[in-house]
Amino acid sequence: MGAPNNDPPTNVLILLHGLGDTHVSFEKLGKQMNLPETACLSIRGPQGLLDMGGFHWGDDVIFDSTSGGLDADAGFKQATAMLKGLVEGDLMEKCGYNAREIMLFGFGQGGMAALNLTALGGSISIGAPLASEAPPALIAKCRTPILVCAGDDETSVxxxxxxxxxxxxxxVEIKRYRRAGDVMPNSRDEMMPIMQFFARRLRSTKGVPEGAVEVGK
Structure with a gap:
């Protein structure tokens, strides 16, 4: 997907869908956000869900014994290798972007996958924490700015x-909805922290207009 308004894409935003979804819904999201000077790439999870439809980012399909549903925290070695190949091999080596110009946005399991990649311009996770395979702490913390949006109750965060x-x-910024559940934002109020994060992190060859907060609709 190209950058809106035919502007040269100074930035790249990689969109990672949730468990059981496809890249199509986030392709629409990228167009709706209409971020300036930004090319949006909506990527499909590498693993299919057999007869269930949709795709996922995990190394395995694991069922949650408590809920009976699928467990999002299913290992991310394959997905991380695929995304690193996209970022380092395609975007950086072939297209000439640097890490600061590349951002990630993921929902649910896609958010976990996004948080697994480091040393980029920024990562946004909607309703997902770090995967259990991530180390408990780092002596030298990762400097990639992180925004995590989640419900104020019934949340995995x-x-x-x-x-x-x-x-x-x-x-790290943690923004809580004024409602329960780890769901996609559905109001201006819930979307505002995300757009403010983009406004701070996206690079521009034209400069930022004075007083600008939102960078899209």
């Missing part, structure tokens, strides 16, 4: 998960 994020990353 628990205080324990929040603490782990802050032991791994130097710059």
């Amino acid at each position: 628990t205080p324990t998960a929040e603490g782990k994020l802050k032991r791994i990353f130097e710059y």
Whole structure:
């Protein structure tokens, strides 16, 4: 997907869908956000879900014994290798982008996959903490700025998960919805922290207009 308004894409935003979804929904999201000077790439999870439809980012399909549903925390070695190949091999080596110009946005399991990649311009996770395979802490914290949006209840982004994020990353923002559940934002109020994060992190060859907060609709 190209950058909106035919501007040269100074930035690249990689969009990672949730467990059981496809890249199509986030392709639409990239167009709706209409971020300036930014090419949006909506990537499909590498593994299919057999007869269930959709795709996922995990190394395995694991069922949660508590809920009976699929467990998002299913290992990310294959997905991480695929995404590193895209970032380092395609975007950086072939297309000439540097790491600061590349950002990630993921929902649910896609958010976990996004947090597994480091040393980029920024990562946004909607409703997902770090995977269990991530180390409990780092002596030299990762400097990639992180935004995590989650519900104020019934969330996988628990205080324990929040603490782990802050032991791994130097710059962490946690934004809570005024409702329960780890779902995609569905209002201007819930979307505002995301657009503000983009406004701070996306690079521009034209400069930022004075007083600008939102960079898209």
